[in-house]
Amino acid sequence: MIKFAIKVVLMAGVFYGVNYLLDGVEVHPNEDGPLGESGTWLWIALIFAVVNAVVGPILRLLGLPFVLLTLGLFLLVINAALLGLTAALTDRLDVTSFGSAVAGGLLLAIGGWVVDQVLDRS
Template identity: 40%
Template structure:
């Protein structure tokens, strides 16, 4: 349970950094508390997308990943971020990613920040 909580906090932090750095990734809300709550819910959606959908997409895209020496993984990460944005819209969460290239840069930022937070935060169960 602690590992799930740490991963959710790391995802929320990484998403917050992406929202802060990129103008076309938006998180709207009336107050700071509502924004934090929305960010945690979006982090849960993002974690669910990465857990359920990403392995299937990576397996199907394996030839392209091999052909591009792993660079196609950036496209897969962007697609997961766009799917999270779409699901957030369907769940009436105020998180939106505008455009594919914004999603590519956002996915790169989220990957780097998430990795750094996983190094810093404890991860034992």
């Protein structure tokens, strides 16, 4: 449970980086929220973690033939769909186009991999 909480906090930082690097993925921080602007980043990271844990395996299983056919590149489309679903579930995240979703999904996948590597070493 502690590892999950740490991962959500680190993924909030990854979302901050994605928001900074990409114009098509925008987070609208809520200054009046219980935790201020940082609470918005944590909320979006938590929603993404839940979506990735619940819907992600289903999409990966259904998309397995395409993943095999494209040698794994279809996973970028799945990550884009997960990011789009997260944006649909909260009004604090906007994804403007499919290309932005794919680029954001790629950056989130790389960031998530780095976070997993850091947490596995500790």
